[in-house]
Amino acid sequence: MDNIFDIKNLNLWYGSKHALQGINLRINKQSVVALIGPSGCGKSTFLRCLNRMNDLIVNCHIEGSILFNKVNVNSERYDEINLRKKVGMVFQRPNPFPMSIYENVIYGPKCQGITNKKRLDELVESSLKKAALWEDVKDRLNSSALGLSGGQQQRLCIARAIAMEPDVILMDEPTSALDPIATAKIEKLIIELKANYTIIIVTHSMQQAARISDYTAFFLMGELIEYDKTDIIFANPKNKKTEDYITGRFG
Amino acid sequence: MLNHPWQVKLIKILTYLATILLVLLVFWMVSFIIIQGISYLNMTLLKESSSLIITTLMVVFLALLIALPLGIFSAIYLQVYTNNGKLVKMMRFSIDSLNGVPSIIFGLFALSFFIYYLGLNRSIFSASLIMSIVVLPLIIKNTEEAIKTIDIAQIQGSLALGASRFTTINRVIIPYCIDGIINGVILAIGKIVGETAAIMFVIGSASSIPKSFFEPGSTLATKLYLIIQEPTYSSNGIGSAYGIALILLLIVVLLNLLVKLVNHIFMKRRG
Numbered sequence: 403m404d405n406i407f408d409i410k411n412l413n414l415w416y417g418s419k420h421a422l423q424g425i426n427l428r429i430n431k432q433s434v435v436a437l438i439g440p441s442g443c444g445k446s447t448f449l450r451c452l453n454r455m456n457d458l459i460v461n462c463h464i465e466g467s468i469l470f471n472k473v474n475v476n477s478e479r480y481d482e483i484n485l486r487k488k489v490g491m492v493f494q495r496p497n498p499f500p501m502s503i504y505e506n507v508i509y510g511p512k513c514q515g516i517t518n519k520k521r522l523d524e525l526v527e528s529s530l531k532k533a534a535l536w537e538d539v540k541d542r543l544n545s546s547a548l549g550l551s552g553g554q555q556q557r558l559c560i561a562r563a564i565a566m567e568p569d570v571i572l573m574d575e576p577t578s579a580l581d582p583i584a585t586a587k588i589e590k591l592i593i594e595l596k597a598n599y600t601i602i603i604v605t606h607s608m609q610q611a612a613r614i615s616d617y618t619a620f621f622l623m624g625e626l627i628e629y630d631k632t633d634i635i636f637a638n639p640k641n642k643k644t645e646d647y648i649t650g651r652f653g
Numbered sequence: 654m655l656n657h658p659w660q661v662k663l664i665k666i667l668t669y670l671a672t673i674l675l676v677l678l679v680f681w682m683v684s685f686i687i688i689q690g691i692s693y694l695n696m697t698l699l700k701e702s703s704s705l706i707i708t709t710l711m712v713v714f715l716a717l718l719i720a721l722p723l724g725i726f727s728a729i730y731l732q733v734y735t736n737n738g739k740l741v742k743m744m745r746f747s748i749d750s751l752n753g754v755p756s757i758i759f760g761l762f763a764l765s766f767f768i769y770y771l772g773l774n775r776s777i778f779s780a781s782l783i784m785s786i787v788v789l790p791l792i793i794k795n796t797e798e799a800i801k802t803i804d805i806a807q808i809q810g811s812l813a814l815g816a817s818r819f820t821t822i823n824r825v826i827i828p829y830c831i832d833g834i835i836n837g838v839i840l841a842i843g844k845i846v847g848e849t850a851a852i853m854f855v856i857g858s859a860s861s862i863p864k865s866f867f868e869p870g871s872t873l874a875t876k877l878y879l880i881i882q883e884p885t886y887s888s889n890g891i892g893s894a895y896g897i898a899l900i901l902l903l904i905v906v907l908l909n910l911l912v913k914l915v916n917h918i919f920m921k922r923r924g
């Protein structure tokens with residue numbers, strides 16, 4: 403299978419703190435990859451490398467290559483804005499803009515210069531449908547996004563990312579602020595989205611990783627300890643540390 | 654610490670007293686001006702002061718036109734783009750110093766730099782220029798305070814959607830800061846309308862309605878200053894001073910209402 407991301411010897415420092423140490427990882431197209439590991443092990447840091455959000459952090463220094471469709475994006479010469487059009491991101495806490503639902507969805511496309519009203523209307527409908535939110539909001543597209551429930555807001559954020567027609571969607575603990583019902587909806591959605599997108603998701607829930615992901619990467623203190631098919635990671639991990647973590651014998 | 658009941662009580666009483674005193678003082682001052690001024694506030698005075706009113710509004714308009722973009726973008730630069738380098742420290746220091754400079758010093762600077770050195774005419778333009786510098790710190794400080802309250806997740810959300818920094822500033826940061834900007838504008842309007850020392854040497858004087866920004870003029874405040882100093886200057890003597898003071902207060906109130914109205918319409922359009 404083709405890989406969409408090929409990460410080679412990735413090292414990251416926050417000042418003098420070596421937060422990611424020699425990470426090597428390949429990610430297949432149209433798969434769901436779960437990143438697991440204890441708090442502070444570098445999952446979010448790793449995820450932010452993939453759409454260059456670490457650029458915003460002062461004193462953050464990155465070495466190594468991140469090939470995205472065979473092109474190294476971890477380079478001054480690669481425009482991070484172009485990368486973010488192809489690699490969308492959904493955050494831990496839903497962060498819709500204080501605008502209408504419609505405006506939220508077309509924020510990305512508008513930034514890309516799409517102004518045709520008909521095209522935007524289509525994008526809004528198809529994105530909201532893909533994010534399983536269309537039925538909930540089709541009658542109130544022009545009311546404020548802040549009036550939605552937390553789970554709906556998160557699905558709107560997913561729709562907003564989908565509207566850019568990306569190849570990859572990064573999700574950093576997207577359900578940790580949601581109740582079990584909203585969580586189940588998002589999990590179902592992720593599995594559906596797999597047909598068209600590659601999804602990389604950080605999660606603290608072993609069950610969630612097991613339910614939705616094809617591959618799982620286990621991080622510990624800035625290192626990638628083990629990366630394999632999710633079934634293998636959960637049924638018979640090769641590394642003792644992985645086993646300790648997933649069986650709960652670890653922090 | 655203050656944990657004795659009587660200490661708490663004392664603080665409470667002092668706070669009440671201070672509040673009452675403050676309210677009474679404001680009430681007394683305003684009602685004094687209204688009572689004294691109302692009898693002089695007639696068509697003759699309004700006609701007489703129409704050029705003053707227009708000149709004042711022109712200075713407010715032009716000074717804000719210069720100071721607003723400059724102030725907003727300085728604030729954004731200070732808060733968003735930079736990470737406490739040398740340049741930022743210097744900018745901060747200049748802004749803070751600017752804020753503490755007495756307005757007569759601005760007047761002196763404006764006279765020697767704009768008029769004598771640059772050779773500008775004494776005009777509404779020169780007055781607006783110096784007033785834009787006077788109110789710049791107000792705009793910057795208030796915008797900065799508002800930027801500090803922005804939820805960083807909003808900025809991240811925008812950038813993650815492939816928006817440029819410019820788009821993010823335009824569509825996320827500025828709409829979020831609008832309250833802070835409005836606050837700064839209201840303070841700035843009060844300052845501009847009431848200012849005398851900073852502008853009286855560079856605005857010249859005239860009693861007819863100015864036809865452009867490059868003509869001299871008198872604002873309500875500079876005229877008021879002259880009349881108080883030399884009551885024979887006006888037909889009604891010191892009486893018209895009260896009338897003009899009342900107009901000045903009304904203008905400040907009306908402008909503030911206008912700013913709030915504009916803000917309201919703006920917010921409504923954004924939904």
Ligand SMILES: Nc1ncnc2c1ncn2[C@@H]1O[C@H](COP(=O)(O)OP(=O)(O)OP(=O)(O)O)[C@@H](O)[C@H]1O
Nearest residue numbers: 416419421439440441442443444445446447448459
């Ligand atoms: N902006 C930053 N500046 C300095 N250090 C940071 C910064 N962000 C993260 N770190 C450090 O880098 C390490 C990895 O952090 P990261 O947020 O990636 O962990 P995580 O695995 O996502 O944890 P969690 O599960 O709690 O979200 C931590 O030790 C953290 O303190």
Ligand SMILES: [Mg+2]
Nearest residue numbers: 445446447574
């Ligand atoms: Mg994290």
